[in-house]
Amino acid sequence: MSEAEATTSSSEPTNPLEAGEKSGDEFAEPDAKRRKTAGKSDDKKYKLEERLGGILCCAVCLDLPRAAVYQCSNGHLMCAGCFTHVLADARLRDETATCPSCRVEINKTMATRNLAVENAVSELPSECQFCNKQFPRNSLEKHEDEECEERFISITPPRGDGKSQLVFSVRISGCKYHRIGCPWRGPLHERAQHELECGHPHKTGAEVMDALQLLDQQMVDERKLYNTIFELLGYEKITFNDIQLKPYRTDEFVHRLFYESSRFSAFNNQWVVKARINNSQKDPTQSSERDMTYQLILKSKISTPMSLSYIVLRGPVGDIKVSPRVHQFDFTEQENETPYVSLPLPDTAECNRLLAAKTINFRLIMFLASK
Template identity: 25%
Template sequence: MSLENLEEIVSPRLSAEDEINTDVDSEDEINNVPAESGVLVHGLGIYGDLYNFRCILCNTVPFSKIYQCNNGHLICAGCYQIRVLDKMLGSQMGTCSQCGVRIYRQRVNRNTDVERQLAEVSVACEKCNMHLPRCQLRLHSLQDCCNRLTTCKYKRIGCKWKGTVGVLEEAHNENCEFRHKKAEELLEELRKMTEKRDKKTALRVNVMKFLQLPQITARMVHLIPIDETILPNVFTICQIIDAFNRRWSVEFMWRTANLADVPNEEETDPCTLLFQLCLYNSVTERSPLGLSYTLLSSAYSDIRFQTNMCMRHDFSRDNPNGPVATIYENSWYNINRLLNKRGFYARLLMARL
């Protein structure tokens, strides 16, 4: 892979409207969330409903640019990046999955009419039922909704409370235990926060060093939420990829609090999204292969992944599974919506050691 192609996958060129959620901290549980779908209020003329606006590959209704093949089948910006620009697809590259017609990257076919209709269609907020244009839905759900989540005003000194704005927020702020903590207790809390921050900083430094390794390759990872429901507490294979003359499986699991099979549907119920890289067919592998790798958020995902890094793992027949890494933490409500309704895009960078 040439340096130019690697840069295209690692840092694709984006316009302002493509940057869905790039300015949010990966550990911000309030703002780093998958986009609300909204409830359709009025029809879309000849289209009838939102179903006809779904991407033919991931089956989601896009929030950014929309492309199409010559026969009018719609493709969201993320799937277009993979289907048309990712050369690792081989014979499938640059073809419409619906009709098989060729799609050329030199002749971009963007459907601005559908983009405009989707932006202007009236939807209702799922939390407060307020009617508004779809283009304003995400900003409303994060900043203006009367039922949105918020954190305690003492968060910076250690309080981890989160809840609905309004009466509950005011009641907590009045009775928050951090208002009455002594200086020694606050210093201990700040010490823990500083230690956690330093670990994240060191991890980011290691990722930057990793990007300078010589034998590095990149693969696009796409979780499509349409084949089957992704169950909690079980690793699910998201994608099969080829790299370094071996076949790999990219697996994810969302772990619920106390490993409950039926998690509490409250928005504050914490869950964790885990990532693991495995040899797909380890029986045929004889010699071990040492790899270092990291999973990064793609520009087209609704959410930002937490910094993660496997410094080294020797994959072999007896040791086919890489270490488990935490990439996202949020409520059951948001992780369920991410995996089973929205899906996500990621970039897996691998280096041979």
């Protein structure tokens, strides 16, 4: 062997692993490609519905909408509750409502419902609050109301004949000793075990009487309301008006929001209904709880007193949710305004919905006592 050949052969790698490493480096993937493939493998750790849940969530509460979905002109999504809350806050501040993401103007005319997102969200899985199984959101309510074997039960107070009623309902359950003060609430499959261990059957007679008196008082109040309404329906002079309240501002340095109706006629006199938020709280936007109060104002001059009863109900125009409450006031020449009384709304969300609307509509029924 010549000296040149020996030199050449000695320079070649003798370890096959070293040779493999060299050939592997030549065919190695670029760094950019390795990063892309690594990212794809990380994405697979999260299910598609989880990724969609983060994309389709409300821009305000960051939760998936349960009903209607609104969007601004730039496409940012808001659930119906947050949308009305944003509009209500703007109404209270006397400002223009804006999207919380991009600050573009929004209102019930400019913001539109996104039906595609609503349909997509309705197909995403959600967990049953009773059995913890997952179902499509569009069938979850039916499952919880009718199909779930672990749904809650509710025992209503006795009827007039003394018999108790067992009513199936969601989110409410009760021990059969609830009438003597047992506060237990839970799913159906745990009820039997609880009743075996419940200590309320062994309470003293005095403790049982305290619990029964509270329930009896609630029933007395409810029966009194119905009896009062039936008695008023027997009055000779009854009239009703469909009222529309419109928003206005006070002339104070800090303008406060109030609502007022147009004049309407009843019993040959002119009347006005006025309403305010949180009893004219200085800044209602700082409160998480909101309610409305209203008063009835007599605009005509009268020479003899008028004993008037009145009640607010949902009328044919509008969809306000109110509970019946009867109020009575004696109008005189000096006293022509009733005190502010609560407009019996179910919760703050309903108050926000009314504030977000341009007007508030309801039916006012008035009963005039005969002399």
